Amino acid sequence: MKKYFIPPTGNFYKANLHCHxxxxxxxxxxxxxxxxxxSLGYSVIAYSDHNVMIDHSDLNxxxxxxxxxxxxxxxxxxxHREWFANKLFHLNMISPKPNENRxxxxxxxxxxxxRDVPSILPPMRYVYNTNFIxxxxxxxxxxxxxxxxxxxxxxxxxxxxxxxxxxxxxxEINNGGCYAEGRPDDPNVYTLMLRAMGTKLFAVGxxxxxxxxxxxxxxxxxxxxxxxxxxxxxxxxxxxxxxKNGDFYSSDGPEIFDCYYDDEGKAVHIKCSPxxxxxxxxxxxxxxxxxxxxxxxxxxxxxISLENRPIxxxxxxxxxDTTRHLAHTNAIWID
Numbered sequence: 613m614k615k616y617f618i619p620p621t622g623n624f625y626k627a628n629l630h631c632h633x634x635x636x637x638x639x640x641x642x643x644x645x646x647x648x649x650x651s652l653g654y655s656v657i658a659y660s661d662h663n664v665m666i667d668h669s670d671l672n673x674x675x676x677x678x679x680x681x682x683x684x685x686x687x688x689x690x691x692h693r694e695w696f697a698n699k700l701f702h703l704n705m706i707s708p709k710p711n712e713n714r715x716x717x718x719x720x721x722x723x724x725x726x727r728d729v730p731s732i733l734p735p736m737r738y739v740y741n742t743n744f745i746x747x748x749x750x751x752x753x754x755x756x757x758x759x760x761x762x763x764x765x766x767x768x769x770x771x772x773x774x775x776x777x778x779x780x781x782x783x784e785i786n787n788g789g790c791y792a793e794g795r796p797d798d799p800n801v802y803t804l805m806l807r808a809m810g811t812k813l814f815a816v817g818x819x820x821x822x823x824x825x826x827x828x829x830x831x832x833x834x835x836x837x838x839x840x841x842x843x844x845x846x847x848x849x850x851x852x853x854x855x856k857n858g859d860f861y862s863s864d865g866p867e868i869f870d871c872y873y874d875d876e877g878k879a880v881h882i883k884c885s886p887x888x889x890x891x892x893x894x895x896x897x898x899x900x901x902x903x904x905x906x907x908x909x910x911x912x913x914x915x916i917s918l919e920n921r922p923i924x925x926x927x928x929x930x931x932x933d934t935t936r937h938l939a940h941t942n943a944i945w946i947d
Contacts, residue, residue, distance in 0.1 A: 788836020865937025
């Protein structure tokens with residue numbers, strides 16, 4: 613029996629699921645974001661401005677789809693630290709329908725004020741603890757939103773901060789904006805999250821774009837990390853369901869064309885763009901590698917046997933090219 617990491621058929625659509633515009637703290641208008649990303653080969657943008665949900669369906673066309681989303685941000689309050697030295701939780705929420713404008717709950721600020729926006733829960737003071745964050749995740753799930761944990765490394769999070777989270781759809785495995793600013797994510801956090809949660813969890817590459825620097829500038833945010841969604845067509849319902857099912861992989865360079873686990877042969881089969889290493893990671897401490905015969909050569913397909921390997925619970929595949937850029941599949945659960 614074959615267990616596919618990505619569907620074997622359909623079209624690939626390049627997507628950024630974490631995006632900021634002049635509707636919050638981004639430097640580009642929604643229209644400029646569309647123009648920039650389409651020039652980079654993207655078909656899907658989730659407009660996820662801070663604490664406000666806006667339908668940008670007016671930007672849709674045959675080769676472009678705007679997803680309705682927003683980012684909720686929560687910060688711990690330590691009076692002895694500047695804000696950037698505190699721990700943060702940022703969650704992205706993608707709506708199952710385009711004409712949504714309800715946030716989970718408006719924040720009440722220090723003066724007792726809150727934004728007058730439609731919400732699922734009543735306005736509340738945000739509390740930095742696991743129970744409160746799980747309440748926000750649960751409220752998002754109840755509305756059908758896809759809830760993502762954003763940039764855990766940039767947020768100063770460690771294992772004890774996220775090990776008890778429940779109900780996440782995905783987490784960021786690579787945040788291009790954080791990378792451009794010198795705070796790259798650690799992909800191993802995804803494995804730690806899988807071990808901690810013990811349930812299905814997807815991984816997304818995003819840009820979290822804020823600036824409007826030209827593409828040749830080393831600190832530009834656009835096109836740094838993305839996901840490739842495999843779906844039959846480019847419309848809201850089809851793309852949302854593909855996301856919900858995990859029919860995508862994340863990347864900051866390499867491409868994956870086909871990838872599945874053969875349950876009978878106990879092997880991973882993969883076809884990809886030229887790679888210097890392909891490795892399979894599980895919840896055990898062991899990883900299994902496929903490499904070319906000589907240093908400097910590349911491979912574009914591999915059959916990686918997991919026979920007699922200490923595999924437990926889940927496996928995921930990483931492709932590394934000659935510039936050490938990475939593509940990551942979502943984990944699939946073997947048991």
